[in-house]
Amino acid sequence: MAKYTGAVCRRCRRENEKLFLKGERCYSDKCSLDRRGYAPGQHGQNRKKSSEYGLQLRAKQMTKRYYCILEKQFSGYFKLAERKPGMTGENLLRILESRLDNVVYSAGFASSRVEARQLVLHGHFLLNGKRVNIPSILVKPNDVVELHVNSKKSEKFKYIFENFSSRPVPMWMRVNKEDCKIVVERLCAMEEVQLPVQVHLIVELYSR
16 A cells, blocks of 8 residues: 655645644644744745646645545546536545545544554454455445444553544534444535645646
8 A cells, every 4th residue: 555655744844734644743842844834955945936837736735645645546536526426626525534544533533644544554443343444445424433342442542532532523423432433424515624625726737
């Protein structure tokens, strides 16, 4: 399974936006963006004004990095969104929000999407009663995601629930923290996405 293996803090600095890729570090004074609020590289402090194409590209790159997705997979999601009825941009966001690792993170079961991906890969979650280890699985309405019975006892999840489960839960899912269970009641609407994603620029980029 392909994944980005470089320095994740460089991604936040390149986008000049906190992407919350390192969990607890992002909330502390060790955050690289807070300490060095300019793009990485020797010319990072002398960035010029972006062109129209540059703005579209940055919108796509930032969205990929928010959801921890590489180019090939993101392009595949866009093609899938185009084939679905309705607005392509809204379909794309709905697909991205429906990823299992994003559901785990949004419900407060991980400190970051990177950690959520890792926890799913390690088999800590069940989907409709079956153990899964594929972060990119797309959930559907009425799907139930729950923590494996053995994982409920781990110190790792005890720490996560004590420190990172206070984030607002999206309206399209219901979380039972006592049973460590997530119920997907419906799919996400575009106005419910909690990230500053400029989806219209992404659509314009792929329409060039």
